[in-house]
Amino acid sequence: MAEFNIHLSPPITTSTVAAPPHWPPAAPGNCDAQKCPWWPYSSSKDFKANTALILVVLFCALICGLAFNAGIRYIIRLHCSRRRQREAADEKADTGGAAAEQAAEIPSVIYSEGMKLTGADTECIICLSEFSIGEKIRVLEKCNHGFHLHCIQRWLVSHSSCPTCRTNCSTESTSSSPP
Structure with missing residues (x-):
């Protein structure tokens, strides 16, 4: 069998790999913002600025979340009220036609x-x-x-009953013969 070596990128050699930065070792007990690369902030002003930035971002996220929630609730209410109106109109149309025929009889x-x-x-x-x-x-x-x-x-x-005695007034046959 033939062996295929397909390289999509040039091979990595030691000359092309960048060496990590070399930090000078810090003396123990003498580590401050200017000498230690792992020190989180270079000054107290940076800490206050970052805290303020985080608070502003959280506040904006809260406002966006509340606006999104209000929008979704508005859409749901609108949809439900339209559906209730449509169902009421359908029910009225269904019962109105039969009731008009029944009252005419x-x-x-x-x-x-x-x-x-x-x-x-x-x-x-x-x-x-x-x-x-x-x-x-x-x-x-x-x-x-x-x-x-x-x-x-x-x-x-x-209604389909008498308002006085509640007897069923529908013209359809309500009694069925037992089998």
């Missing part, structure tokens, strides 16, 4: 003094005003309770 009658309503109510339990003679009201088929036309329509947009 309830027959309206003209109130007269001799009408027999369940519980002998002569007032709308939703708005608490009495029925007047000749006024259009709607009587729920399942429980025979009567309400003003506009009151029961608004009620059925958000």
Whole structure:
């Protein structure tokens, strides 16, 4: 087999390697900033300047972190409020269409003094005003309770039960035959 020697850089020789700097040995007990290379600061002014610089950098990092946190919280709140509005609009659209159809299916009658309503109510339990003679009201088929036309329509947009007795007023078949 043939041996391949591929060098991407020139070989390192002892003449190309830089020698580390040679520090003169310090006498024990005679080590100060000018004579000892490992002394961290050359004077007390450098220490104060470095401390001030570190404090400024930490303060700027704190301000940036707080601004980032506030921005993220703002974006999350904006997203959540938009989602809640969208869900509320979708729910209102979903229930509003079905409720409008359901309220339209309830027959309206003209109130007269001799009408027999369940519980002998002569007032709308939703708005608490009495029925007047000749006024259009709607009587729920399942429980025979009567309400003003506009009151029961608004009620059925958000509820599916009678406001008086809580009987389910949906027109869908609620009873199913057992198997």
